[in-house]
Amino acid sequence: MHSHHLISFLVILVIRYATLIIYSYLEHLESISMEMPERSNKNDAALPFITLVVPAYNEGKVIKQAINSLLKLDYPNYEILVVDDGSTDDTYEAALEIARFSDRVPVRVITKPNGGKSDALNVGMANANGSFILNMDGDTKLSSNTLRACIRHFDDPSIGAVAGNVKVLNRENLITRIQALEYVEGLAMARKAQSYLRSVNIIPGPLGLFRKEALMQIGGYDHDTFAEDCDLTLKMLMMGWHVAYEASAVAWVETPSGLLDLLKQRYRWTRGILQAIYKHRGTLLHPIKHSLNCFIIWYMLFESVLWPISNVIGNVFFAYLGLRYGVVIFLFYWWMQLTLLDIIAAAYCTIVENEDVSLVLYAPLFRIFYIVIIDVAKVLATVEELRGIKMTWGKLDREGKL
Numbered sequence: 001m002h003s004h005h006l007i008s009f010l011v012i013l014v015i016r017y018a019t020l021i022i023y024s025y026l027e028h029l030e031s032i033s034m035e036m037p038e039r040s041n042k043n044d045a046a047l048p049f050i051t052l053v054v055p056a057y058n059e060g061k062v063i064k065q066a067i068n069s070l071l072k073l074d075y076p077n078y079e080i081l082v083v084d085d086g087s088t089d090d091t092y093e094a095a096l097e098i099a100r101f102s103d104r105v106p107v108r109v110i111t112k113p114n115g116g117k118s119d120a121l122n123v124g125m126a127n128a129n130g131s132f133i134l135n136m137d138g139d140t141k142l143s144s145n146t147l148r149a150c151i152r153h154f155d156d157p158s159i160g161a162v163a164g165n166v167k168v169l170n171r172e173n174l175i176t177r178i179q180a181l182e183y184v185e186g187l188a189m190a191r192k193a194q195s196y197l198r199s200v201n202i203i204p205g206p207l208g209l210f211r212k213e214a215l216m217q218i219g220g221y222d223h224d225t226f227a228e229d230c231d232l233t234l235k236m237l238m239m240g241w242h243v244a245y246e247a248s249a250v251a252w253v254e255t256p257s258g259l260l261d262l263l264k265q266r267y268r269w270t271r272g273i274l275q276a277i278y279k280h281r282g283t284l285l286h287p288i289k290h291s292l293n294c295f296i297i298w299y300m301l302f303e304s305v306l307w308p309i310s311n312v313i314g315n316v317f318f319a320y321l322g323l324r325y326g327v328v329i330f331l332f333y334w335w336m337q338l339t340l341l342d343i344i345a346a347a348y349c350t351i352v353e354n355e356d357v358s359l360v361l362y363a364p365l366f367r368i369f370y371i372v373i374i375d376v377a378k379v380l381a382t383v384e385e386l387r388g389i390k391m392t393w394g395k396l397d398r399e400g401k402l
Contacts, residue, residue, distance in 0.1 A: 009314055010337060017345050024192035028352055031247060048131050048154075050078040050147055050209070053124030055117050056138035060089040062254075063138055067098045071105050075147035079106040082138075083124045086114030091138075117205075118221035118228040125212070125220050133210045136251065140206040141169065143250040150209040153244045160214035160241025161233070162249075163191055163200045164207025165353075169252040174362075175262060178370045179255045181359040185342075185349045185366075188247065190303075195245030201296050202230045202273075203243060207251035214241050225279070226391070227272025230300075234280050237293055247353065263377045270381035271391060273304045305382050308375035315372060339367045 052070055056063055063082070070080050082099075084092040092111050099107035112123055121135055132151065136142065142164075150162040165188055168180035187204075194200045203210075208229070218235040225231045233243060256262040277300055280293075284301075287294040322331040342363040350357050384391070 009310070010334070013338065013341060017341055020189050020193045021345065021348055023194075023196045024189045025352070027192045027196040027245070028247070030196065044076040047075065047077050047148075047151065049129065050075065050132045050134055050151070051124070051128035051130035051212075052078060052080045052134045052136065053121060053128060054080065054082045054136060054138055055085055055120035055124065056082055056087065056091050056095065057085040057114065057117070057120070058087045058089045058091060059138035060087070060091045060094055063091050063094050064098055066138055066140060067095060067107065069141045071098075071102060071107075072144060073142065073147055074144045075151075078147060079108065079129060081124050081127060082107070082109045083120040083127075084109065084111040085117070085120040086112060116223060118223050121228075122220040125215050128212060131212050133212050133215060135205070135208050135210065137206045137253065139254055141252040142207065143248070143252075146207065146249040146251075147209075149249040150246045153246065154211065156242070156244075158240075158242045159198070159211075159244050160236050160239075161203050161208055161210045161243045163195075163203040163243060163245045164209070164249040164251050165191075165245075165247045166204045166206050166251050166253055168255050170254050170257060173257055174365070175259060176255055176257050177359070178362050178366055179262070180356075181346060181362045181366055182370070183255075184353050184355050184359060185346050188353060189345070189349050191245040192247060195243075197292065198242035198244055199237060199292055199296055200243040200245050201233055201237070201300055202227075203233045203236075204251070205229045206253050207249060209249075211241075214239075225272050225275035226268050227276050230273050231276040231279065234276055234297075237296060238280060238283070259373075263373070266374055266377045267381045268391070270304055270378045271385045273300060274382065274385045277301055277304070304378065308378040309382070311371065311375045312379050335368070339364050342367045 054063075054066065054070070059066070067080060067082065080102075082095040084095065092109065095107075095109045099109050108127075110123065110127060112120070124135070125133060132154065134147070134150075146164065150164065153159050153162045166183055168176055168183050171177050171180050191200050191202075205228075214236060218232070218239055221228045221232050222235075236243060256265050277297060280297055283290045283294050283297045318331055318334070322328045343360060346360045346363040346366070347357075349355070350359055
């Protein structure tokens with residue numbers, strides 16, 4: 001009986017990995033065809049005007065580097081709009097200093113009372129001159145090809161937004177290196193698979209390119225969740241827009257380098273995703289009416305709640321069996337199989353992403369240590385969200401490593 005539980009758990013995991021790999025590879029093949037010269041060449045004069053909205057709150061350490069990197073993007077027709085969200089440091093002054101000396105690319109700086117990131121992005125949307133808007137974080141560095149790579153997706157009139165590829169910049173210790181693997185294997189692979197169906201369910205905050213028309217139609221960002229990016233994406237999908245993913249458009253970000261900051265971040269992400277799911281809960285019980293959107297919400301519920309809970313309970317249950325019935329060797333082999341799956345997935349993702357192959361070496365720790373503590377944080381977040389316990393936003397202190 002107990003062996004059946006182990007085998008069932010393993011089968012579900014294999015199916016999950018196989019599905020993600022297959023669909024992400026199909027999307028990879030599709031993206032290669034988009035990059036063919038005859039399809040990618042476009043007269044620069046025909047490229048649409050894009051507004052880059054940079055919300056900034058106390059980003060004084062990194063805002064200059066961030067804007068300077070944006071001035072070097074390979075695109076002929078764009079502006080940068082910095083929205084200072086009532087910073088208490090020198091963010092506004094630092095951004096203005098860059099704006100004064102920018103010739104080729106217009107840089108505008110707006111300051112407003114502190115109202116949160118979603119409010120800053122909405123102000124940026126209202127003041128954007130472009131027909132397309134790139135929303136990002138104030139601490140993000142974008143790859144130079146970002147705008148050219150993303151804008152081509154909008155040749156399809158059903159595409160409302162394009163999600164970028166987020167990678168870890170500060171790979172300085174064990175925690176950040178494992179996160180670098182997680183971003184490549186856990187996030188990028190999932191978005192690739194979702195993109196094949198044009199249904200990416202979370203446009204990451206560090207890099208999302210939107211049709212202004214689509215943003216205006218859904219009313220911009222709401223203020224009632226701790227995952228405004230997820231909420232906005234679901235609103236867009238519910239309105240019938242499709243969301244694509246562009247792997248070659250990279251946003252380099254600074255991730256938490258300490259365990260406590262990491263757990264706080266994942267706790268907030270989970271509660272925010274649950275809040276966004278709750279807003280669209282009506283879709284869950286209407287598979288015929290909402291079809292793909294119903295599947296998306298159930299998938300998010302599975303990944304955010306059901307799978308972490310199963311993982312935590314499974315770890316406790318299988319550890320108990322091992323100690324109680326003396327089958328530790330059997331459980332060791334079982335864990336080895338799980339780790340082997342992670343190594344295969346990590347190897348596939350690093351090759352497809354042209355990433356540092358040494359990240360594969362962190363796959364065993366990713367399975368044995370990292371996933372366990374992250375899932376515990378997700379379970380605690382789920383319990384406290386269901387109990388309605390209050391929480392605050394919490395902001396990662398930047399170390400200025402751009």
